[in-house]
Amino acid sequence: MTSLATSSLVPKPSLRRRAERGLFGLVAGLEWLGAIILAVLFAVVMAAVLRRYVFGGGYVWSDELAIWLNVALVAVGAPLAATSALAMRLDVIVRLLPAGAQRLASVFADAVAVHGSLVLACGGASVVALVGGSSTVLGLPEWLRFAAFAVGGGLTVVVVLWRAALDSSWPAALASLVLGIGFYLAAQSATGIFVETPSLVAASLAGLGLILGAPLPYVLLAGVSLSGAFGGLLPEPAIVQNTVSGVSKFLLLAIPFFLLAGELLTAGGLAERLVRFAASLVGHWRAGLAQTTLMSSVLFSGASGSSVANAAFGAKVMAPALIARGYPPAHAAAIVAGVSMLDNIIPPSIAFLILATATNLSVGSLLVGGFIAGGVLALALAIGIHLSVREVVDAAPKASGQERAKSFIGALPAIGLGVVVVVGIRFGVVTVTEASALAVAYALIACLALRSLNIGTVFGALRKSATEAAAVGMLIGASAPFAFLLAVDRVSDQMAGLVTALGGGPYAVMLLANLVLLVAGLFLDIGAAILLLAPLLLPVAISAGLDPIQFGVILVVNLMIHGLTPPLGILVYVVSGITRVPAGAVFRAVLPLLATLLVALAVLCLGAAAWPSFPPPFKELF
Amino acid sequence: AGRPVTVASLFGEDKPETRVWRKIAEILNRTAPGRFDLRIVGNAALGGEKEVAEGVRLGSVQASLSTISALSGWVPDSQILDLPFLFRDRGHLKRVLAGPLGDELKGKFEGQGFVVLGFINYGARHLLAKEPITTPAGIKGKRIRVIQSPLHTELWSGLGAYPTPIPIPETYNALKTGVVDCMDLTKSAYVGFKLHEVVPYLIETGHIWASGVIYVSAAFWKGLSAEDKAALSAAAAEGVGYFDDLIVADEEASMAKAAAEGGKVVQPQDRPAWEEGARKVWTSFASKLGGIDKIEAVAKSA
Numbered sequence: 001m002t003s004l005a006t007s008s009l010v011p012k013p014s015l016r017r018r019a020e021r022g023l024f025g026l027v028a029g030l031e032w033l034g035a036i037i038l039a040v041l042f043a044v045v046m047a048a049v050l051r052r053y054v055f056g057g058g059y060v061w062s063d064e065l066a067i068w069l070n071v072a073l074v075a076v077g078a079p080l081a082a083t084s085a086l087a088m089r090l091d092v093i094v095r096l097l098p099a100g101a102q103r104l105a106s107v108f109a110d111a112v113a114v115h116g117s118l119v120l121a122c123g124g125a126s127v128v129a130l131v132g133g134s135s136t137v138l139g140l141p142e143w144l145r146f147a148a149f150a151v152g153g154g155l156t157v158v159v160v161l162w163r164a165a166l167d168s169s170w171p172a173a174l175a176s177l178v179l180g181i182g183f184y185l186a187a188q189s190a191t192g193i194f195v196e197t198p199s200l201v202a203a204s205l206a207g208l209g210l211i212l213g214a215p216l217p218y219v220l221l222a223g224v225s226l227s228g229a230f231g232g233l234l235p236e237p238a239i240v241q242n243t244v245s246g247v248s249k250f251l252l253l254a255i256p257f258f259l260l261a262g263e264l265l266t267a268g269g270l271a272e273r274l275v276r277f278a279a280s281l282v283g284h285w286r287a288g289l290a291q292t293t294l295m296s297s298v299l300f301s302g303a304s305g306s307s308v309a310n311a312a313f314g315a316k317v318m319a320p321a322l323i324a325r326g327y328p329p330a331h332a333a334a335i336v337a338g339v340s341m342l343d344n345i346i347p348p349s350i351a352f353l354i355l356a357t358a359t360n361l362s363v364g365s366l367l368v369g370g371f372i373a374g375g376v377l378a379l380a381l382a383i384g385i386h387l388s389v390r391e392v393v394d395a396a397p398k399a400s401g402q403e404r405a406k407s408f409i410g411a412l413p414a415i416g417l418g419v420v421v422v423v424g425i426r427f428g429v430v431t432v433t434e435a436s437a438l439a440v441a442y443a444l445i446a447c448l449a450l451r452s453l454n455i456g457t458v459f460g461a462l463r464k465s466a467t468e469a470a471a472v473g474m475l476i477g478a479s480a481p482f483a484f485l486l487a488v489d490r491v492s493d494q495m496a497g498l499v500t501a502l503g504g505g506p507y508a509v510m511l512l513a514n515l516v517l518l519v520a521g522l523f524l525d526i527g528a529a530i531l532l533l534a535p536l537l538l539p540v541a542i543s544a545g546l547d548p549i550q551f552g553v554i555l556v557v558n559l560m561i562h563g564l565t566p567p568l569g570i571l572v573y574v575v576s577g578i579t580r581v582p583a584g585a586v587f588r589a590v591l592p593l594l595a596t597l598l599v600a601l602a603v604l605c606l607g608a609a610a611w612p613s614f615p616p617p618f619k620e621l622f
Numbered sequence: 623a624g625r626p627v628t629v630a631s632l633f634g635e636d637k638p639e640t641r642v643w644r645k646i647a648e649i650l651n652r653t654a655p656g657r658f659d660l661r662i663v664g665n666a667a668l669g670g671e672k673e674v675a676e677g678v679r680l681g682s683v684q685a686s687l688s689t690i691s692a693l694s695g696w697v698p699d700s701q702i703l704d705l706p707f708l709f710r711d712r713g714h715l716k717r718v719l720a721g722p723l724g725d726e727l728k729g730k731f732e733g734q735g736f737v738v739l740g741f742i743n744y745g746a747r748h749l750l751a752k753e754p755i756t757t758p759a760g761i762k763g764k765r766i767r768v769i770q771s772p773l774h775t776e777l778w779s780g781l782g783a784y785p786t787p788i789p790i791p792e793t794y795n796a797l798k799t800g801v802v803d804c805m806d807l808t809k810s811a812y813v814g815f816k817l818h819e820v821v822p823y824l825i826e827t828g829h830i831w832a833s834g835v836i837y838v839s840a841a842f843w844k845g846l847s848a849e850d851k852a853a854l855s856a857a858a859a860e861g862v863g864y865f866d867d868l869i870v871a872d873e874e875a876s877m878a879k880a881a882a883e884g885g886k887v888v889q890p891q892d893r894p895a896w897e898e899g900a901r902k903v904w905t906s907f908a909s910k911l912g913g914i915d916k917i918e919a920v921a922k923s924a
C-alpha cells in the first residue's frame with residue numbers, strides 16, 4: 001500500500017482525507033445503528049422474561065419482533081461483515097503472490113464481494129415485490145425483513161468500493177465494480193449447460209473466490225448465484241429469501257447476547273478476576289502461567305459462549321504476560337489460541353446453538369455432553385502444555401489457602417454468571433435466548449454494582465458486539481442458500497454412501513464421519529461447516545446406532561479443532577491479529593496442542609462409538 | 623428425466639409427510655411416465671413450512687404439504703379452519719371442505735400463488751397435562767405451552783390459563799422442570815417427541831383440527847399441459863386419502879406405545895363449558911373470517 005500512495009492514481013490529499021472521513025462516518029453510523037438495534041432487542045427479550053416470571057403469561061409478539069430485530073441487525077452490519085476484521089478473508093495464499101498479482105487478486109476479491117452484495121440488493125428487491133403475506137403476530141408485511149437486506153446489500157457495494165478506493169485506488173475500485181456487475185450478469189444468463197449437481201459448481205466457484213481473499217459470506221452468495229447459469233435450482237430472489245430465513249431463527253438471538261455478555265465481562269474487569277483466581281490454583285505448577293491461561297479460559301468459557309471473545313480476551317490480557325515471563329511470542333499466542341477453543345465446547349456455546357438450529361437437537365441435552373467433552377479436552381490441553389513448555393521455568397510461589405479463598409470470592413461475580421446461564425438452560429427455567437439475555441443483565445448489573453463500568457464502556461460494548469453478531473449472522477445467513485442447493489442436489493445420499501463405505505456399524509461410521517469433518521473443516525468456517533454438514537451426517541449416525549447428542553458434541557469438537565488449523569483457523573487469526581505475531585508462526589507453534597487435542601478427539605469418538613454396547617445401568621449414571 | 627419438481631417435506635422417510643410424496647411419485651411413474659422428476663427433500667432441509675411457502679412463491683420449491691395456519695399470513699380467511707371446538711369430528715371437517723367453503727378457500731390460495739390439489743387432515747390437537755384436567759375450571763391458572771399464534775394464545779388465556787410460547791425442541795425440558803404445566807398437540811407428535819414421559823395424561827379434547835393442503839406453485843402449474851395437470855391432480859387426490867389413512871394409523875400406533883409406557887387417555891367433562899370458553903375466540907376473530915354467522919353455519923352444518 002505504501003508503494004501505491006506515491007502513485008498518481010491516488011486522489012489529492014485533501015480529497016483523500018475527506019473521503020476517509022466520509023467512510024469512517026458511514027461505518028461508525030452503521031455501528032451505532034447496530035448498537036441501538038441490539039439495545040432494543042435486549043429490552044424486548046427482557047420485557048418478555050419479566051412478564052413471564054413476574055406476572056405470568058407472555059407477549060404473543062415478543063419472539064417474532066425479536067427475530068425481526070435480529071434480521072435488521074444483520075442487515076445493518078452486512079457492509080461491515082464485508083470489510084472488517086471479521087470478514088473471514090483468507091489471505092494466506094494471496095500473500096505468497098508477487099505485488100502485481102496481489103493487486104489483481106484484490107480487484108477480483110472485491111468484485112466477488114460486489115457480486116454477492118448485488119445479489120442481496122437486487123434479489124432482495126424482487127423478494128419485496130413477490131413474497132406477499134404478513135406476520136399474523138405482528139400485523140406487519142413480511143417484505144420488510146427482505147427490504148432490510150436489500151438496503152444492506154446496496155450499502156455493502158458502496159462500502160466495499162469506497163474501502164477499495166482508499167486502500168488501492170479509484171480505478172481499482174471501478175474495475176471491481178465493472179467486474180462484479182459482469183459476474184452478476186453472467187449469473188443471470190443461461191449458458192445452456194445443465195449440471196446435475198449445481199452445488200459442486202457453486203462450491204468450486206466459491207472456493208476460487210475464497211483463495212483470492214474475498215469475504216466468506218459474499219463468496220458463498222456469489223458461488224450460489226453463479227451456479228444459476230448452469231441450471232441451478234435456486235432463482236435469485238430465493239437466494240435472498242433463504243439467507244434471510246437463515247437468520248430468522250429464535251435460537252440465534254442468543255448469539256448477540258452471548259457476545260455482549262462476553263464483552264461486558266472483559267470491559268468490566270470480571271474476566272481479570274477469573275485470571276487471578278486461576279493463578280492461585282495452578283500458578284505454582286511447571287509452566288504455571290501457561291496453565292493459568294488454560295484455567296482462565298476454562299472459567300471464562302463457563303460464562304461466555306464465544307471462542308472468538310475468549311481468544312480476543314486471552315490475546316489482550318494473557319499473551320503479553322506470557323511474553324513478559326519469557327515465552328517466545330509465537331508460543332504465547334499459540335497457547336492463547338489453543339485454549340480458547342474450549343469456549344465453544346464448555347457451555348454456553350454458540351457452536352451448540354448453531355448445531356441445535358440446524359438439527360433440532362435440544363440445547364439442554366447438548367449442555368451435558370459439552371461439559372464432559374470440555375473436561376476431557378481441558379485435561380488434554382493441560383498435558384499438552386506440560387509436555388511442550390520446556391525452556392521456560394516460571395512457576396510462581398504457591399498461593400496460600402487464604403489467598404485462594406480471597407481470589408475465589410473476587411471471582412464469584414463472574415462464576416455466578418456462568419451458573420445463572422447453565423442452570424437456567426439445563427433446568428429449563430428459561431429458554432436459551434432468555435438465558436443469554438439474563439447473562440447480559442447479570443453482567444451489566446454486576447459490573448455497575450462493582451463500579452467497573454460506565455455508560456461509555458457499555459455503549460462501546462454494545463457497538464462492538466453488534467458488529468460481531470452481524471458478521472456471524474451474515475455468515476449463517478449466507479450458508480443457508482448453499483445448504484439448500486446441497487439438499488436439492490441429493491448430496492445427503494452421496495454423503496451417506498461415503499460415510500457408510502466401511503459398513504454401517506458405529507465404529508466405522510464414527511471413523512469416516514470424523515475423517516469427512518477433518519477434511520471439510522480445513523476449508524470451511526466452523527459455523528458454516530456445522531450448518532452444512534450436521535444435517536447430512538446426523539441421520540447416518542443415528543441409523544448406525546450412535547447417540548445423536550454425543551455425535552453432535554463430537555462434531556462440534558472436531559470442527560472447533562479447526563479453529564487452529566491452516567488455512568482458515570479463525571482462532572489463530574484473531575490472536576495473531578491482536579498480538580501482531582504472524583499467523584504462520586502461530587500455526588507452527590500450536591502443533592503440539594493440536595496433536596493432544598486430536599488424541600482427545602479420538603478418545604471421545606471411541607467412547608461414543610462404544611456407548612451403544614454399554615450396559616443400561618451404566619448409561620443411567622449420566 | 624422429466625420436469626424437475628423440488629418437493630419439500632418437514633420430516634424423514636418414515637413419516638406420512640414424506641411417504642405421501644413417494645406415493646404420488648410412484649403413481650406418476652405409472653400415469654405420466656417420464657413427465658415429472660420429483661426431487662423429494664425431507665427433514666426440513668429446505669426450511670420450515672413458512673420458508674417453503676415463500677420458496678413456492680419465489681420459484682425455488684414447486685410442491686409441498688402445509689398446515690393451514692402456516693399459510694394464514696397470505697390467506698387470513700383460512701384461519702376459520704383453526705377455530706377451536708368448531709368441528710365435531712374428522713368427518714364433519716371433511717364434508718365442510720368438500721363443500722363451498724373448500725372451493726372458496728382454494729380460490730383464495732390460488733390468488734396467492736398456491737394451487738391447492740387437496741385438503742389433508744393432520745389430526746386433532748388434544749390437551750396434554752401432568753394430571754387429568756377434564757374441565758375448564760381445572761385449566762385456570764395453569765401455565766400452558768403454546769405455539770406463537772394469537773388464536774391459540776387467546777383460546778387459553780380466555781380459559782384462564784397463562785399461555786407461554788416455547789420452541790418445540792425445548793418443550794420436553796420445560797414440562798419436566800415445571801416451567802409450564804401443560805400443552806396441546808396432535809397424538810402422533812405427542813408420542814413422537816416422547817412428551818408422554820412428562821405429561822402422561824392426554825385429555826381427548828380434539829379442540830382444534832390441524833387441517834392442511836397438498837399444494838403446488840401457481841407458476842409451475844401454469845406451465846403444465848392439460849394432460850400433466852390431470853395426471854398430477856389425480857395422483858394428489860389419491861395422495862390425500864393415503865395421507866389421511868397414514869395419520870389415523872400413526873395415531874393408533876402412537877397411542878398404543880404411550881399406553882404401554884404409562885400414558886393415560888381421559889375424556890373431557892362438561893363439553894359445553896369448554897365450547898363456551900372457545901366461543902370468545904370465535905367472536906374475536908369473526909370480523910376477519912367473514913362474520914359470526916358464517917362461523918355458526920359451519921359449526922351447525924351436517
Ligand code: NA
Binds near residue numbers: 343349
Ligand atoms: Na462457553
Ligand code: NA
Binds near residue numbers: 522524568
Ligand atoms: Na476452519
